[in-house]
Amino acid sequence: EDKVVQSPLSLVVHEGDTVTLNCSYEVTNFRSLLWYKQEKKAPTFLFMLTSSGIEKKSGRLSSILDKKELFSILNITATQTGDSAIYLCAGGGNRDDKIIFGKGTRLHILP
Amino acid sequence: ETGVTQTPRHLVMGMTNKKSLKCEQHLGHNAMYWYKQSAKKPLELMFVYSLEERVENNSVPSRFSPECPNSSHLFLHLHTLQPEDSALYLCASGPGQGRSPLHFGNGTRLTVT
Numbered sequence: 224e225d226k227v228v229q230s231p232l233s234l235v236v237h238e239g240d241t242v243t244l245n246c247s248y249e250v251t252n253f254r255s256l257l258w259y260k261q262e263k264k265a266p267t268f269l270f271m272l273t274s275s276g277i278e279k280k281s282g283r284l285s286s287i288l289d290k291k292e293l294f295s296i297l298n299i300t301a302t303q304t305g306d307s308a309i310y311l312c313a314g315g316g317n318r319d320d321k322i323i324f325g326k327g328t329r330l331h332i333l334p
Numbered sequence: 335e336t337g338v339t340q341t342p343r344h345l346v347m348g349m350t351n352k353k354s355l356k357c358e359q360h361l362g363h364n365a366m367y368w369y370k371q372s373a374k375k376p377l378e379l380m381f382v383y384s385l386e387e388r389v390e391n392n393s394v395p396s397r398f399s400p401e402c403p404n405s406s407h408l409f410l411h412l413h414t415l416q417p418e419d420s421a422l423y424l425c426a427s428g429p430g431q432g433r434s435p436l437h438f439g440n441g442t443r444l445t446v447t
Contacts, residue, residue, distance in 0.1 A: 227376070253374045255433050255435075257436075259435075259438075263445045264422075264440035264441045265338075265424070265438040266424075266438045267438075267440065268375075268435045268436075268437065271435050285430055311377065313377075317430070318389075319365045319367075319382045319384040319389055320379060320382045320391070321431055322367075322379070322428075322436065323376075324369075324376045324377035325376055326374070326375065326376045327376070
């Protein structure tokens with residue numbers, strides 16, 4: 224059965240710290256790994272990863288995919304209180320109904 | 335503005351009521367989705383429409399009924415719901431055929447009393 228597992232489920236750090244969020248996946252006919260940030264309502268798209276070993280960066284956020292180990296990480300450096308959110312990882316297959324979400328990591332940044 | 339608009343934002347309904355959730359996307363996408371988000375659970379895919387054709391999902395109770403009149407609009411008709419159906423219902427759209435990412439609406443917070 225397809226699944227996506229995120230860890231940790233919850234994380235509390237101080238402003239300025241660096242955090243690493245983990246995502247492992249098992250998705251039939253895997254095509255892409257996606258990261259979203261959810262603050263209050265709509266999850267907002269962060270990254271889509273399709274190739275192993277190629278880091279994607281956006282400001283203080285970066286992510287990388289390991290297709291051999293079926294694993295991805297999301298790094299956030301110099302965290303700020305505005306980074307507090309739920310971070311969702313999803314594995315996408317080659318069918319429209321094959322986008323499997325993990326439970327998310329709830330990140331809280333203390334000022 | 336997310337490109338995907340959902341109404342209403344909040345809904346409180348009794349177990350005998352009938353109501354509908356509405357979703358509209360302005361992104362030219364071919365696929366639309368309904369997800370349910372409950373506390374401490376992953377986003378649960380309820381229904382997918384791709385090019386206005388529904389992809390079957392037999393695990394969703396029949397008290398939830400989707401409708402997709404065209405590629406820009408999606409409805410979720412609700413009737414005789416249970417309190418455990420209280421959740422955030424998210425609509426999303428995407429390019430279809432696994433060519434993610436999905437774009438989400440702000441959701442409808444549903445409370446069943």
